[in-house]
Amino acid sequence: DSGVTQTPKHLITATGQRVTLRCSPRSGDLSVYWYQQSLDQGLQFLIQYYNGEERAKGNILERFSAQQFPDLHSELNLSSLELGDSALYFCASSAPGTSATTQYFGPGTRLTVL
Amino acid sequence: LAKTTQPISMDSYEGQEVNITCSHNNIATNDYITWYQQFPSQGPRFIIQGYKTKVTNEVASLFIPADRKSSTLSLPRVSLSDTAVYYCLVGVLRNYGQNFVFGPGTRLSVLP
Numbered sequence: 001d002s003g004v005t006q007t008p009k010h011l012i013t014a015t016g017q018r019v020t021l022r023c024s025p026r027s028g029d030l031s032v033y034w035y036q037q038s039l040d041q042g043l044q045f046l047i048q049y050y051n052g053e054e055r056a057k058g059n060i061l062e063r064f065s066a067q068q069f070p071d072l073h074s075e076l077n078l079s080s081l082e083l084g085d086s087a088l089y090f091c092a093s094s095a096p097g098t099s100a101t102t103q104y105f106g107p108g109t110r111l112t113v114l
Numbered sequence: 115l116a117k118t119t120q121p122i123s124m125d126s127y128e129g130q131e132v133n134i135t136c137s138h139n140n141i142a143t144n145d146y147i148t149w150y151q152q153f154p155s156q157g158p159r160f161i162i163q164g165y166k167t168k169v170t171n172e173v174a175s176l177f178i179p180a181d182r183k184s185s186t187l188s189l190p191r192v193s194l195s196d197t198a199v200y201y202c203l204v205g206v207l208r209n210y211g212q213n214f215v216f217g218p219g220t221r222l223s224v225l226p
Contacts, residue, residue, distance in 0.1 A: 033214065044216075048212070055211065056211050102163060105157025
């Protein structure tokens with residue numbers, strides 16, 4: 001158990017819908033990272049937040065957005081969902097003062113778009 | 115961010131030492147090398163990180179030659195439970211402005 005929690009574990013929805021994925025980082029960690037992992041794309045970095053501020057952007061679509069709240073939990077919002085958005089979505093966190101490449105991943109949310 | 119290249123898959127037998135090499139020819143001076151392990155439907159798990167020479171922890175060793183253009187993850191005496199995908203990640207320590215690029219990883223199969 002990495003200490004990072006993600007809810008829900010599974011989500012099934014229809015095309016065109018909007019969903020919100022939630023992540024709570026490890027206690028004391030200020031950075032939150034979001035990743036998408038699909039069978040044909042591997043692990044794709046989406047976005048990073050540090051203490052409420054966006055710090056880095058990867059391959060995040062305009063239909064996707066994220067935020068980090070004052071209590072440091074983060075939410076990833078996916079809208080106008082398409083079949084190709086079906087994937088595992090992982091959240092990771094890292095501690096302040098440590099390497100940003102030392103990340104602790106949550107168990108993931110499996111999103112299925114029908 | 116340095117692009118990495120790893121073998122797509124490897125097979126080994128229980129009790130053997132496994133070495134997985136990652137190439138990162140355009141690694142930058144400030145880049146560190148980090149290895150992760152991922153089991154099916156689970157999040158990746160940090161294994162080891164290094165900058166140069168050799169790093170060892172209770173799980174693995176990481177060998178980095180002087181030119182740092184490659185690195186080798188060494189798993190001593192593997193067991194069936196080491197069957198997983200192993201990713202090499204190259205990046206700086208700073209907490210901003212990075213695009214964390216995980217390659218396709220190496221799928222290790224440990225056979226009895």
